[in-house]
């Protein structure tokens with residue numbers, strides 16, 4: 001059912017959608033991590049993969065290593 005995923009997003013606001021999607025793969029975040037430089041969130045897997053090829057942030061191009069990011073706070077705690 002290709003239409004199913006899209007319909008699910010309709011009920012989520014645009015900003016919410018951005019918050020929940022990865023800046024690299026644009027999919028819903030898996031194991032989200034936050035870049036210290038710009039506070040953008042990425043999947044841990046995506047950013048780890050990115051940093052093997054590039055030592056700068058995919059969002060703002062600031063120098064970045066795997067030490068420059070933190071696990072995103074869990075929303076489930078709220």
Ligand SMILES: [Zn+2]
Pocket residue numbers: 022023024025026027029030042043046
């Ligand atoms: Zn991703």
Ligand SMILES: [Zn+2]
Pocket residue numbers: 035036037038039040057058059060061062
């Ligand atoms: Zn950044």
